[in-house]
Amino acid sequence: MSHNIEQLQRHEIPNRVRFVPGNGDLTKTVVTTNTSAAEIYLHGSHVTGFQKNGESPLLFMSDKSLFAPGKAIRGGVPICFPWFGSREGLPAHGFARVMAWELVATTALPDGGVCVRFRLPENAGGANAFLGKVDFIVTVNDALTMELHVTNPVAEPLIFEECLHAYFSVGDINDIAITGLKGAHYLDKTDNNARKLETGDAIKIVSETDRVYLDTTGAVEIHDAKLRRIIRVEKGGSASTVVWNPWIAKARAMADFGDEEFRGMVCVEAGNVGQNQITLASGKSSALKVKLSSPPLK
Numbered sequence: 001m002s003h004n005i006e007q008l009q010r011h012e013i014p015n016r017v018r019f020v021p022g023n024g025d026l027t028k029t030v031v032t033t034n035t036s037a038a039e040i041y042l043h044g045s046h047v048t049g050f051q052k053n054g055e056s057p058l059l060f061m062s063d064k065s066l067f068a069p070g071k072a073i074r075g076g077v078p079i080c081f082p083w084f085g086s087r088e089g090l091p092a093h094g095f096a097r098v099m100a101w102e103l104v105a106t107t108a109l110p111d112g113g114v115c116v117r118f119r120l121p122e123n124a125g126g127a128n129a130f131l132g133k134v135d136f137i138v139t140v141n142d143a144l145t146m147e148l149h150v151t152n153p154v155a156e157p158l159i160f161e162e163c164l165h166a167y168f169s170v171g172d173i174n175d176i177a178i179t180g181l182k183g184a185h186y187l188d189k190t191d192n193n194a195r196k197l198e199t200g201d202a203i204k205i206v207s208e209t210d211r212v213y214l215d216t217t218g219a220v221e222i223h224d225a226k227l228r229r230i231i232r233v234e235k236g237g238s239a240s241t242v243v244w245n246p247w248i249a250k251a252r253a254m255a256d257f258g259d260e261e262f263r264g265m266v267c268v269e270a271g272n273v274g275q276n277q278i279t280l281a282s283g284k285s286s287a288l289k290v291k292l293s294s295p296p297l298k
């Protein structure tokens, strides 16, 4: 369902924030700052674009993406919540990415940036309703910062997984190297979840890659030799890092992803999944934070 744009318009900020009909008639938030531009759909509270002035887009979006209630957007930054991966009979990666979120507030920042806050509707998830309060805060300036805040207002602990599943745009998959994960253990989803040790300084993507790096809290970088930039992923409150590229066969098998698009993207996802899932005691809050920046590759 499309949001009532007129109701949202009272949150517009001249030259900074607008609400417009986007693809599939879903409402999107268009953010403009002194140094960058971003787009966020209320569907999934999904960031579909971030671009610094004079640079190419930081986030990959598939030309084949669906834009429809109940369907996930392919590209940008899906919010996987309150579970990660598949669950029998339930939406993969949780229900948060396939439903409309509410807009809470828009703020113009003194540095020329913009902050937009969204909230998962109460009782979202129907029979699998999540009982916590979930806010997603996007700060746009010369970096893109995303925060997923969860608060537990009920008596019992809440257990959940969460992941900000960022798709990055790269010049050529053959010309990138991913650093920052050396020495970490990962579960290799392409090899029956075998537990392996990352030994390389730099990860090269040369085949289907689907890895959950555990207990990894440090920054991860994508060094892009073709676009001459580094995509820096700084994490806060995140113990898991997922690296994903579908490669040839899986790309062909996905209806909402172009056959050749795997050459121009890679996912480096920050979250808390599997054994790093969160158990939130009554009255407590958690904050998952990701800051994306793009310094030049020298």
Ligand code: BG6
Pocket (backbone or CB within 6 Å): 072, 092, 093, 165, 189, 210, 211, 242, 244, 269
């Ligand atoms: C990754 C998972 O995070 O997301 C992969 O590790 C999965 O296993 C990929 O294929 C895409 O998932 P989906 O549900 O968006 O097709």
